[in-house]
Amino acid sequence: MTDSFEPSQSDDMLPAERRDRIIEWFVAHQVASTQDLAKWLGASISTIRRDLDYLASQGIVRRTHGGAVRVRRNTTSEPLASEAQSIAVEEKRAIAAVAAGLLLPGQSVMLDTRTTLHHAAYAIADLTIPLTIVTNDVHAASVLANRAHIKLLVPGGICRDGAYVLLGESGIRMVQELRCDHLFLGAQAVDLECVSDTSLELVQLQKAMIDAALETTLLLDSSRFGSRAIYRTAPIERLRRIITDEGLPVEERERYASVVPELLVAPFPDGSADDR
Template sequence: MRKPEDAANEEMLPAERRQHLIEWFKQNQAGSGQDLARMFGISVSTIRRDLDLLASEGLVRRTHGGAVAIRSRATYEPSTDLSERTAVEEKHAIVGEALKLIEPNLSLLIDTGAVICHRLADRIAELEYPLTVITNDLYVAKQLTYRDNITLIVPGGACRVGSFSLLGEPGLSFLRDIHCDIFFMSAAAIDETGASETNLELGHMKRAMAEAASEVVLLADSSRFMSCALHRTVPIGSIDRVITDTGLLEEDRAKFPPHKPGFKVVDSSGDTPEEWAPTQGRERATS
């Protein structure tokens, strides 16, 4: 039985209701149809019609089961607080899949500047077998400090204001002289040509990390796709695997090269993820 306030919300003028939706997407990057329907006290079918209309006007982009805000990613960078609250379940599922790639005695590079990499560090801290972890992210380093099984290396650099990222020298020079197994990478934006960032120095750091790894694994929720930030970092051909969620539309995924990177699309509801598409990953370092 519907509550009286639900009926009142259903009777709200469509234009007024959609304006509330627009204001919500100004503060939030992505939302599912079910969550938005619950939030606004209306039916899922009503919210779907609203999202379809907003998408037709270029105000949002429809995804599987919801929508993402359309912003110019050239310079737009969400705050850490907003990133913490966006796509929480999707990030959890992506990190869970990434952990399956980690084996004892591997050397890992963990990217800097992204909440999803922080969540990965939280989970790696729970592992008990030996690993070497290299990172220029102070949060990641903090989570992995005092772990007897983890050899932690922080190349160093100047801390970017308002973030956990250490950028520039001596980190860049250090990365040129190492060779590790896996680079777990994040990105502000991804399209069929590659990954990109809003900050030039951050882009330099990510490029150096990618070049130092035998395998590059991009971790990104679906809201990051089909847009481009100001600075190109890693071309799509240098990314071996992509782990994302079911919000990535099949028509968008089809725009990427057919053989590399390999995609694994995970369902945050816990269903079995799709298999990797064929890829020709680089051999891991043996040293």
């Protein structure tokens, strides 16, 4: 918790007042855990869970494994890499495990940037099958470097401020010369029309990666669905599949399954979307 939010003692706080305080938190922050909110508000974990479930039903937040994240319908900005690392961690790990399970020996895979792809890099590093990996993400590259089963290609560029990705014309030109089996794509947002992001330079690289891949799989936690960022990466029809987590409501799963050939929902490690 930050210094600007002092703990409250709210045993007798009305539900509407307590929910207003929770909304106040999400105005200033992207993510919250049930434990932190309970401590801040002086309420029980079960009470906070009910409040978050209510706010999720109103479309204000989206529940995650252990808390919630703010729903962003439209955005021109994104969380810093340090902040993103703490958002929906269990969901991202589950998504990464499903993605790694798709790979076959001898295939070539491009890895986009963002923390979900960092988890994918760890999952791929744990495999033993021979693979060729192409990535412009320096964190993913560091995870995969010097692995006996991995041939690693890093197209290069200039490191984007506040992130791990290398961007620029040199990297795009190299990607344009490649033909890979898979692209594991990240994004800031997706809706039923398109995948979108907040950096024009990043989107230009992503478009080159999509063109260079036989099939594209979007790896995206459920908090990013139903929103749109400023730059259009690709129409949703360019995706072969989407892998997300159990936090995506069933009715939303049905909508996205109608516009992509394959929608995979990664289970939480304990087999439940609850945070108990």
